[in-house]
Amino acid sequence: MDLKDLAVRAEADSSRLPEDEAGNAGRGSLDREAAPEMVQMLSPEGELLLHGPYGAYAAELGAEELRGLYRDMFTIRRFDQEATALQRQGELVMWVPMTGQEGAQIGSGRALQPQDYVFPTYREHGVALTRGLELSSLLRRFRGVSHGGWNPAEANFHLYTLVLAAQVPHAVGYAMGMARDRKMDPQLPEAATVAYFGDGASSEGDVHEAMVFAASYDAPVVFFCQNNHWAISVPTEVQSRIPLANRAKGYGFPGIRVDGNDVIAVRAVTSWALEHARSGKGPVLIEAFTYRMSAHTTADDPTKYRLSADEEAWISRDPLSRLEKHLRAAGLADDEFFEGLEADGQAMADKLREDVLGMSSPGFADAFTDVYAEAHPLIQEELEFHRRYEAGFADPEEPTE
Amino acid sequence: MSTMTMAKAINAGLRAGLEQNPKTLLMGEDIGDLGGVYRVTEGLKADFGADRVMDTPLAESGIIGTAIGLALRGYRPVCEIQFDGFVFPGFNQITTQLAKMHSRSEGTLSAPVVIRIPYGGGIGSIEHHSESPEALFAHTAGLRILTPSNPQDAYWMIQQAMTCLDPVIVFEPKRRYWLKGDVDTEKPSGDPFAAHVLREGTDATIVAYGPLVPVALAAAKAAEDDGRSIEVVDLRSISPIDFDTITDSVRKTGRLIVTHEAPTFGGIGGEIAARVAERAFLSLEAPVIRVGGFHMPYPVAKVEEHYLPDIDKLMDALDRSFAY
Ligand SMILES: Cc1ncc(C[n+]2csc(CCOP(=O)(O)OP(=O)(O)O)c2C)c(N)n1
Numbered sequence: 001m002d003l004k005d006l007a008v009r010a011e012a013d014s015s016r017l018p019e020d021e022a023g024n025a026g027r028g029s030l031d032r033e034a035a036p037e038m039v040q041m042l043s044p045e046g047e048l049l050l051h052g053p054y055g056a057y058a059a060e061l062g063a064e065e066l067r068g069l070y071r072d073m074f075t076i077r078r079f080d081q082e083a084t085a086l087q088r089q090g091e092l093v094m095w096v097p098m099t100g101q102e103g104a105q106i107g108s109g110r111a112l113q114p115q116d117y118v119f120p121t122y123r124e125h126g127v128a129l130t131r132g133l134e135l136s137s138l139l140r141r142f143r144g145v146s147h148g149g150w151n152p153a154e155a156n157f158h159l160y161t162l163v164l165a166a167q168v169p170h171a172v173g174y175a176m177g178m179a180r181d182r183k184m185d186p187q188l189p190e191a192a193t194v195a196y197f198g199d200g201a202s203s204e205g206d207v208h209e210a211m212v213f214a215a216s217y218d219a220p221v222v223f224f225c226q227n228n229h230w231a232i233s234v235p236t237e238v239q240s241r242i243p244l245a246n247r248a249k250g251y252g253f254p255g256i257r258v259d260g261n262d263v264i265a266v267r268a269v270t271s272w273a274l275e276h277a278r279s280g281k282g283p284v285l286i287e288a289f290t291y292r293m294s295a296h297t298t299a300d301d302p303t304k305y306r307l308s309a310d311e312e313a314w315i316s317r318d319p320l321s322r323l324e325k326h327l328r329a330a331g332l333a334d335d336e337f338f339e340g341l342e343a344d345g346q347a348m349a350d351k352l353r354e355d356v357l358g359m360s361s362p363g364f365a366d367a368f369t370d371v372y373a374e375a376h377p378l379i380q381e382e383l384e385f386h387r388r389y390e391a392g393f394a395d396p397e398e399p400t401e
Numbered sequence: 402m403s404t405m406t407m408a409k410a411i412n413a414g415l416r417a418g419l420e421q422n423p424k425t426l427l428m429g430e431d432i433g434d435l436g437g438v439y440r441v442t443e444g445l446k447a448d449f450g451a452d453r454v455m456d457t458p459l460a461e462s463g464i465i466g467t468a469i470g471l472a473l474r475g476y477r478p479v480c481e482i483q484f485d486g487f488v489f490p491g492f493n494q495i496t497t498q499l500a501k502m503h504s505r506s507e508g509t510l511s512a513p514v515v516i517r518i519p520y521g522g523g524i525g526s527i528e529h530h531s532e533s534p535e536a537l538f539a540h541t542a543g544l545r546i547l548t549p550s551n552p553q554d555a556y557w558m559i560q561q562a563m564t565c566l567d568p569v570i571v572f573e574p575k576r577r578y579w580l581k582g583d584v585d586t587e588k589p590s591g592d593p594f595a596a597h598v599l600r601e602g603t604d605a606t607i608v609a610y611g612p613l614v615p616v617a618l619a620a621a622k623a624a625e626d627d628g629r630s631i632e633v634v635d636l637r638s639i640s641p642i643d644f645d646t647i648t649d650s651v652r653k654t655g656r657l658i659v660t661h662e663a664p665t666f667g668g669i670g671g672e673i674a675a676r677v678a679e680r681a682f683l684s685l686e687a688p689v690i691r692v693g694g695f696h697m698p699y700p701v702a703k704v705e706e707h708y709l710p711d712i713d714k715l716m717d718a719l720d721r722s723f724a725y
Contacts, residue, residue: 151509159505163497169463170498173470181474209463216458370508371542373566378641
């Protein structure tokens with residue numbers, strides 16, 4: 001059975017959602033203001049319920065696309081596991097895992113068009129996959145051979161940003177530029193940017209300032225907040241008294257809460273938001289309600305702060321198993337499909353490992369190269385000093401570079 | 402050649418930049434109808450429209466941050482920060498993002514944003530309106546910092562900043578906005594990152610920049626009466642610093658006084674003193690003497706004259722130098 005065969009239901013009944021998914025109960029303060037109804041299309045049991053205004057965006061998905069969403073989520077989870085293993089083996093200086101957030105990332109990434117431009121934080125590996133980025137390039141920063149790792153222009157996927165929220169105003173400015181470009185040349189395709197950030201980062205002033213600018217200039221930007229419930233060890237409730245999606249109201253644009261573990265709903269909602277932004281109607285905030293199953297980074301110890309009961313509850317809402325249940329029940333994928341993914345995943349992981357081990361360090365002198373775009377006498381002077389100093393150690397028998 | 406104030410010269414430079422490149426945008430607080438609190442952008446909105454001379458929301462990080470995004474998209478934003486003491490909400494965007502965009506991307510991205518900051522004291526104002534934070538930015542690799550001291554430089558430096566491939570901060574000496582001078586709108590004043598010898602001399606060198614250049618020139622003139630021939634170097638660029646011009650001058654004169662309004666401790670003067678000691682130690686007849694502000698928040702207006710380097714302080718420094 002295909003999504004197209006399903007009737008679009010006008011409203012999902014939010015009483016079907018577990019209490020904390022609706023955001024109205026649980027830890028303290030979120031209950032001070034009712035959360036918006038959370039958009040959900042795939043129940044934890046894998047049952048589809050196409051949802052009101054966004055249902056049409058889900059209904060356009062055929063069997064091939066649904067399998068594709070699963071394949072992406074599977075691939076990026078396998079990638080995440082391999083990167084974690086590489087870190088454990090000392091091949092990466094650090095890793096930022098994303099297990100649990102596949103639905104939010106693949107769903108939103110697959111809603112993008114090539115001309116759109118993404119400003120990620122540092123955990124958006126799944127979005128990178130949807131942009132066609134060579135996955136090994138994501139590891140160059142974590143291997144310690146680059147502060148970047150890829151050319152953002154090639155995949156319209158900006159470099160990772162480690163200063164929380166700093167990229168959010170960049171996304172707004174870039175979006176303002178896109179809108180200006182189209183004013184000057186109406187032949188250009190309509191385009192938007194997506195700024196990714198976390199629930200913790202949402203407390204940073206830059207997110208607030210970016211939202212003010214976006215609203216003032218009707219910038220074609222979608223703010224995509226992955227509320228994975230934790231900013232390292234600090235729960236969302238410390239960042240906000242109200243559900244994050246509700247903040248959009250204060251800036252004067254739509255805010256939507258979507259079940260971030262429901263890849264179909266995320267894709268639908270993001271498609272709507274991008275269309276809204278591209279067509280000049282201004283920004284949208286999406287809060288993807290999800291959970292970071294893994295540690296914050298490989299240096300973190302979640303047993304110090306997380307409740308295992310919470311973890312259990314979220315395991316049952318795993319974005320992969322939800323879609324798998326649906327694919328199987330609807331007869332859209334069989335054992336052969338899933339086994340094939342295992343084999344492809346292993347091949348990807350092997351290749352990744354090979355790529356990482358093959359990454360060579362830049363020469364230290366390269367660090368002088370791109371500090372400035374134009375010649376700079378201090379750089380020149382210090383580079384010469386460095387060369388002379390290094391040359392002092394050279395073995396007179398060995399030819400130097 | 403025409404005579405204009407420094408504020409007018411910057412205004413004319415901005416106008417030229419807006420005319421030459423349709424992707425140049427001005428962004429800032431109150432820069433539109435008001436023309437900025439110092440009227441530096443006066444009339445530009447009327448001529449180029451609100452789309453290119455943008456009154457932004459009141460948010461420095463937002464201004465610099467969105468300017469970075471616009472620059473990544475191919476635009477040439479020129480941001481005005483209203484006063485020196487209010488740049489700090491934007492400090493993060495300038496130092497961790499703007500300065501590093503090119504190197505982080507291994508040269509594939511650039512964000513050539515220009516940031517104009519009226520700076521310095523001597524205008525009898527209240528807290529946060531008289532500071533000189535240039536060293537805080539000069540310490541960050543990836544930024545270039547210019548400071549004009551006269552209308553001719555003001556007119557050209559802002560235009561040179563607007564075509565530079567790197568991000569440039571232009572510190573504008575606000576108490577010299579009304580200083581009049583000749584501007585040759587045909588002939589640029591050359592490399593913006595080169596220091597200029599404004600007055601030749603043989604006995605000692607004074608290096609100054611921005612608001613203190615007229616003070617240094619006046620001190621040199623006064624020293625003539627004591628029979629001392631003082632060379633005055635206008636630094637013009639705070640990053641990079643043209644150490645060659647400075648050391649050449651010191652080799653000739655044997656004595657160096659460096660002056661700025663910013664606190665002496667950790668300031669640009671210390672950097673210059675150290676470099677000159679490394680490069681021209683044997684030419685020095687006396688230690689390099691710094692004449693700057695004290696290690697205190699910029700003082701209240703009623704007493705700021707005791708804080709600011711003036712002719713007397715420079716004369717005293719010369720005496721100390723010649724005492725060796
Ligand atoms: C400006 C800034 N402050 C602090 C940090 C250190 N830090 C790194 S990640 C993190 C928590 C981020 O939480 P959140 O925004 O929810 O994103 P998540 O990592 O959960 O995806 C902190 C405090 C930082 N990177 N940047």
